[in-house]
Amino acid sequence: MIIINAEIHTMDENNTVIKNGYIEYYDGKIKDIGDMKELTHISSEIFDAENLPLYPGFVDAHTHLGMFGDSLTFEGDDGNEDTDPVMPQLRAIDSINPMDGYFYEALSSGITTVITGPGSADPVAGQAAAIKTYGKRIDKMIVKAPVGIKFALGENPKSTYNDKEQTPVTRMATAALIREILSKGRKYYKDKCNYERDKENFDEPEYDIKNEALIPLFKKEIPAHFHVHRADDIFTAIRISKEFDIEYVLVHATEAHMICDELLEENFSGILSGPILTDRSKPELKNQSPCAPNILSSNGIKTAIITDHPETPIQYLLLCAAVAVKYGMDREEAIRAVTINPAQICGIDDRVGSLETGKDADMVIFSGDPIDILNFPKAVIVDGILEKNYFCDNV
Numbered sequence: 001m002i003i004i005n006a007e008i009h010t011m012d013e014n015n016t017v018i019k020n021g022y023i024e025y026y027d028g029k030i031k032d033i034g035d036m037k038e039l040t041h042i043s044s045e046i047f048d049a050e051n052l053p054l055y056p057g058f059v060d061a062h063t064h065l066g067m068f069g070d071s072l073t074f075e076g077d078d079g080n081e082d083t084d085p086v087m088p089q090l091r092a093i094d095s096i097n098p099m100d101g102y103f104y105e106a107l108s109s110g111i112t113t114v115i116t117g118p119g120s121a122d123p124v125a126g127q128a129a130a131i132k133t134y135g136k137r138i139d140k141m142i143v144k145a146p147v148g149i150k151f152a153l154g155e156n157p158k159s160t161y162n163d164k165e166q167t168p169v170t171r172m173a174t175a176a177l178i179r180e181i182l183s184k185g186r187k188y189y190k191d192k193c194n195y196e197r198d199k200e201n202f203d204e205p206e207y208d209i210k211n212e213a214l215i216p217l218f219k220k221e222i223p224a225h226f227h228v229h230r231a232d233d234i235f236t237a238i239r240i241s242k243e244f245d246i247e248y249v250l251v252h253a254t255e256a257h258m259i260c261d262e263l264l265e266e267n268f269s270g271i272l273s274g275p276i277l278t279d280r281s282k283p284e285l286k287n288q289s290p291c292a293p294n295i296l297s298s299n300g301i302k303t304a305i306i307t308d309h310p311e312t313p314i315q316y317l318l319l320c321a322a323v324a325v326k327y328g329m330d331r332e333e334a335i336r337a338v339t340i341n342p343a344q345i346c347g348i349d350d351r352v353g354s355l356e357t358g359k360d361a362d363m364v365i366f367s368g369d370p371i372d373i374l375n376f377p378k379a380v381i382v383d384g385i386l387e388k389n390y391f392c393d394n395v
Contacts, residue, residue: 006049057112057362061342090126185214270302304342
């Protein structure tokens, strides 16, 4: 397939825009991209974009898509296993329901990749996954799994286990539980390394599913995703990550815009900022501000905009970006915050987030500026698959 006559916004390192370009893709990957003047051959399969803007498929870097069912209560609530506060072995892919109605709404909004995973009831909640929003079988939708281990600080673990009259009921205990499992996991990993290096003099440690799940964290193959809101919780996440020499991503980070000077001293992947289209439903959200994405990005902190679906329904990701622009964020940076930035922060930019040769053929043709709420996707392509029912000709 070749898409022709498109205004291509690549979202690459140079923010390259091709005013009248083409994209050729084959077997789910981008094969060629360039100006129409450079197109020397025409495939038998052509899609004419009619000079409309074309963007990479949008990326929502923090959701619970498919884990809290649409229009369901307990039957569809599979995101919080609040029977044990420490469960790194849980895998999001074993809970995700691709038949959930919100997958279609994500797709029809141009969102082609999401990070989805456990909620924040547990201090150590389990393994998040990066997945495509198109498909019927989760095994065929995976971009990377695990993509991170979910940790949670602050009010949610406290309130969850206070109701059960079980630890943790303080921030101290939450941090202590995280340290305990990381200490055990680090020793387990070192023991395994010693055994693999010298099987004659070292014993193989007895298999432990919790410790086994943490090995990618210590190998720095994936980061910790820390659910944090208050500034003190942000610093606790940083403190723990430094203690155990693990990479980390700050999720929500509601008060991060108030401590930019401190955060600039740190070396971390970035902030998944939001949601900003919610009420201040609990004390730790009192400093929530729609100005946060602008303040963070303006201070040089890599920022992604998230919905935290279903806190904000996933189809409003671009509306969140528009609100950020309304409150001062640069327009192009807001688009980067829902394309390449989340892909880079979450370590999946080798496949998604920008339109470049070799990357997945995920793209969206819009009726106009995607930040304008009155515009809509005219076509959505995932892994090179264009489905007619994602056209909006009836709008």
